[in-house]
Amino acid sequence: MRRVYLATTLIFWLLVSAFWAGSLWLPSAEESVAVAAEKVITQSELVRHALPDNCWMAIRGKVYDVSAYLPEHPSRPDLVLPWCGKEATEAYDTKTKGRPHSAYADELLATYRIGSLATDKQ
Amino acid sequence: MSLLRRSSIPLLLLASTAGPVYWAFPEGLSPARSLGIVLGWAGCGLLLASLLLMLRETWLSRWLGGLERMYQWHHLVGMAAYVLLLAHPLVLAADAWPASPVLAWQTLSPFSQGWPVRLGWLSLLLLMLGLAATFATRLPHRSWRWLHVSLGVGVLVGLWHLLQLGIEEPVLPILALAALFLGWRILREDSGLAARPYIVQSATPVADGMVEIALKPLAEPIAATAGQFVLVAFFAGPTFRGCGEFHPFTVSSIGADREIRVGVKALGDCTRRIQSIEPGVLARVHGAFGTFLAERPAAPQLWLAGGIGITPFLALLRTGPLSQETTLVYLYRAEADAAFLQELRALAARDPHLSLQAVATGNEPPNLDSLLPTAGELVQHECYLCGPPGMLAAVRQSLHKRGITPRHIHFENFGFR
Numbered sequence: 387m388r389r390v391y392l393a394t395t396l397i398f399w400l401l402v403s404a405f406w407a408g409s410l411w412l413p414s415a416e417e418s419v420a421v422a423a424e425k426v427i428t429q430s431e432l433v434r435h436a437l438p439d440n441c442w443m444a445i446r447g448k449v450y451d452v453s454a455y456l457p458e459h460p461s462r463p464d465l466v467l468p469w470c471g472k473e474a475t476e477a478y479d480t481k482t483k484g485r486p487h488s489a490y491a492d493e494l495l496a497t498y499r500i501g502s503l504a505t506d507k508q
Numbered sequence: 509m510s511l512l513r514r515s516s517i518p519l520l521l522l523a524s525t526a527g528p529v530y531w532a533f534p535e536g537l538s539p540a541r542s543l544g545i546v547l548g549w550a551g552c553g554l555l556l557a558s559l560l561l562m563l564r565e566t567w568l569s570r571w572l573g574g575l576e577r578m579y580q581w582h583h584l585v586g587m588a589a590y591v592l593l594l595a596h597p598l599v600l601a602a603d604a605w606p607a608s609p610v611l612a613w614q615t616l617s618p619f620s621q622g623w624p625v626r627l628g629w630l631s632l633l634l635l636m637l638g639l640a641a642t643f644a645t646r647l648p649h650r651s652w653r654w655l656h657v658s659l660g661v662g663v664l665v666g667l668w669h670l671l672q673l674g675i676e677e678p679v680l681p682i683l684a685l686a687a688l689f690l691g692w693r694i695l696r697e698d699s700g701l702a703a704r705p706y707i708v709q710s711a712t713p714v715a716d717g718m719v720e721i722a723l724k725p726l727a728e729p730i731a732a733t734a735g736q737f738v739l740v741a742f743f744a745g746p747t748f749r750g751c752g753e754f755h756p757f758t759v760s761s762i763g764a765d766r767e768i769r770v771g772v773k774a775l776g777d778c779t780r781r782i783q784s785i786e787p788g789v790l791a792r793v794h795g796a797f798g799t800f801l802a803e804r805p806a807a808p809q810l811w812l813a814g815g816i817g818i819t820p821f822l823a824l825l826r827t828g829p830l831s832q833e834t835t836l837v838y839l840y841r842a843e844a845d846a847a848f849l850q851e852l853r854a855l856a857a858r859d860p861h862l863s864l865q866a867v868a869t870g871n872e873p874p875n876l877d878s879l880l881p882t883a884g885e886l887v888q889h890e891c892y893l894c895g896p897p898g899m900l901a902a903v904r905q906s907l908h909k910r911g912i913t914p915r916h917i918h919f920e921n922f923g924f925r
Contacts, residue, residue, distance in 0.1 A: 409613030490614035
């Protein structure tokens, strides 16, 4: 039993170190998706994607298709779904007790980015 | 042991694992993320079962096949839960790796995420520390126990981690059960509420570093039979100061007036102090536990005792003459270590069914091939063994070589901690 404990604990820390090292030396998601994120999406197109299985949100000027992620979101669906098809920056920045989402959430969000929200002039 | 008792712990584990996994089984997620979630819930269920298995209640131990068996499973299940819970965050991070290695690290890192992940990390670190202490057998018993408590705290923090993730429905009942089991253990067992008050009547040195203590009940006595053990905490007397911790001791005698006697060998700080115990010391006794020597068939028997392992056999011999042909092999280092040897010789001289073979082995491991009866002599015998784990393993191996199947080998060791 002692051997199992030592072996699994050692493997755990080695893998944690490998994930940390990978995050330092391998390219980040932000860079890899940025190239494909140039499409400009208008407000009228955004509102057409307001359903749970077709849910776009605009956050800080960028548009994200979060349909695939919604089933994984930790909070209750009735908190998130009303923001589909809308500018949701305020909701994103005022999670529990007015706190913004974490750096992890920012990184995760980047992987769902599909374009930029058109300004009024566009 | 009946089939129901043998299967009680596996069934308990199946229910405690399958229940939360079924409830939380993910739909529509990637295989790796689903696996990560299932691992977390399975680990959580196993930890809950492991907490139940550390309770020391006589009725519960009867249902689950004895306290020693419960403790073996408690260790095994705790370790299995630890391995699953170590894998849980790693698999969740691996799921994010194809999207981005940075995302994978942020899934795992306690620095980039909020309190849910930090609490998950704290829980894992407490489990890691508690298990490290569990395996550090050289630690003094008191320090060892406090570090072992960090495992219980780790379980509660792990459940808090789930609450922080916004999952309340199955977590609140699990948290209530975990708190109940921990509180039960602390209040009823560690604080001694489940134990009965006794007073030390006499203390007789029976070998080097071993004393036999007679305990008289001050209220309703416990129910004990030969072969069982009790948990006893010794407190203060006129000049003696006990350590007040519950330790397991095998019952060596059960008197008609419900007085019990226990054999205490100096194995650690607390038991070393008990060697100088005096009459009048107050004690609390919890039990009795164990099924060793219970339901013995009418077949001829081989009993093998190593050192202090003689006490359960002595307790049975003191209840009266045997009805089965019995060979008792008693192994000890030297005459000075041979507790109760004179009494055993007298008992063997009086009982025509008992044959005693007392052997001083010295400091070397005994030559079991010459000590044990031959395969022919052991046909249709039931074998009962009690002694240190190393000796038991060697004897069991020798008996297997002589064609004795595990079903006919019953044993109790001193690995109870």
